[in-house]
Amino acid sequence: MKLLNQLGWRHYASKQSTMIDKARLGRVRRVDRGEVDVLTEEGELRVASDSQRTTIDLAPATGDWITVVDDPDIGFRIETILPRYSSISRRDPAEQEKEQVLVSNADFVGITCSVDRPANIAKVERFLILAQNSDAVPLLLLTKVDQGISEDWNQLQQEIKEIIIIHTSSFTGAGINEVRELLSPDKTLVLLGESGVGKSTLVNELVGETIQQTTEVRSRDNKGRHTTIARELMLIPSGGILIDTPGIRGIGLWDAKEALNKVFFEISEVASYCRFSNCTHQVEPDCAILAAIQQKEIDPQRFERYLRLVEELDEQEERLTLQRRKAK
Ligand SMILES: Nc1nc2c(ncn2[C@@H]2O[C@H](COP(=O)(O)OP(=O)(O)OP(=O)(O)O)[C@@H](O)[C@H]2O)c(=O)[nH]1
Ligand SMILES: [Mg+2]
Ligand SMILES: [Zn+2]
Structure with missing residues (x-):
């Protein structure tokens, strides 16, 4: 158990109730195409993750807790990816x-x-x-x-x-x-x-x-x-x-409206006082945001950045809806 605990197993298990045979447990160290390196109590294993041949439907990610089976045909493969707490x-x-x-x-x-x-x-x-x-x-x-x-x-x-x-x-x-x-x-x-x-x-x-x-x-x-x-x-x-991780230039946000409102909490808080629930905070009467900007309670530049992010996430949502509709 020593290595698994060093890898955070005790910490993980304190967050989820899991009944797992620890002999087959490991944490993903690195993901390559079709294969992953997994740290287990018996050392590092090269494990197949080809989703076609396994029952898992999720792609493994670095940091995942997984169970491994020794498959008579293909050797070690991922059996399950345990639920992620983040x-x-x-x-x-x-x-x-x-x-x-x-x-x-x-x-x-x-x-x-x-x-x-x-x-x-x-x-x-x-x-x-x-x-x-x-x-x-x-x-x-x-x-x-x-x-x-x-x-x-x-x-x-x-x-x-x-x-x-x-x-x-x-x-x-x-x-x-x-x-x-x-x-x-x-x-x-x-x-x-x-x-x-x-x-x-x-x-x-x-x-x-x-x-x-x-x-x-x-x-x-x-x-x-x-x-x-x-x-x-x-x-x-x-x-x-x-x-x-490799250096990244930009990041495309994914389904992050709630997170956006948490990061810009002071803006989303004030926006809840606008007269219209779908207020765009540009021209509407009784807009709490415009009032707060005038009172210098909200920094207009920060608000601009917020608006741009809202726009980006809205557009993404629209594209996704369109894509799903096409797929039907
Ligand atoms: N002055 C100074 N230079 C640093 C410090 N830390 C890193 N560097 C230098 O910054 C350069 C880049 O460091 P890396 O650790 O390769 O940067 P990285 O973020 O891992 O880059 P990628 O792997 O390309 O994403 C190296 O020449 C380091 O010596 C620091 O604390 N002070
Ligand atoms: Mg680096
Ligand atoms: Zn408003």
Whole structure:
């Protein structure tokens, strides 16, 4: 049981009531086409996940708890994927209207941004919605703080509310213990962010060993070179589980209206006082939002960003409805 507990099994089982034969239990470390690497008490197994040949209908994701069977024909294969207590999903970049689960059973989503690049509040808000939508707790991990923190980053930190912010530097060691303490003994943190922000360097620092490859950023604009190419799970020796991910440029949100309203809670709260329940907050009489903007209670720029996201999610919903209707 030792390894399974290090992988967070006790923590998982405290959230779900499961009767599982632990001999066949494992956590997905990495997903490849048709096969996954699974950490089990007997070591790492290469397990087939070809959905055609198994009874599972879900595609496995890094972080999943699964049971494995030894099939006489094809060897090890996934038998079941246990229910996920959180799943980070986005719109599949390959297919417009389809959900793609990036990672499951994470306790924290580390939105990783490096302070050597301009602060972009709209981007951070998108990541916050993604995190909020996953049922994991968002963290803002500011990396490379040894480079100094500019005024735009200071302002951004004031604008995002009720989010844990940790300043880290893989060079000075700042923040490393803070992250370790948060995860110990068996919580899972997934690192998400653009290429080159230092996710893998942070992983190496937290683990205390160079297990992930890292590459210098371009000197022109501090952008990364997409060094990490797979989502992979690893253990911190002092306790806790990390999932490193490839750098992502943008994220398509998926079915995230509720999460949007949580991230922009002050706006959705005020909107409930508009006279019309379908108020667009542009021209309607007795619009509580327009009044709040005039009273300087709502920041008009933040409201603009909110509106753009509402539009995006509305359009997505429409496309999905259309697609479903066509499929019938
Ligand atoms: N100054 C400074 N540089 C850092 C720090 N952390 C990482 N770097 C540098 O940033 C560069 C990119 O780091 P990576 O860890 O490869 O970035 P990544 O986010 O994993 O990038 P992808 O795998 O492409 O998504 C490397 O040259 C690191 O040395 C830090 O705390 N301070
Ligand atoms: Mg990396
Ligand atoms: Zn209104």
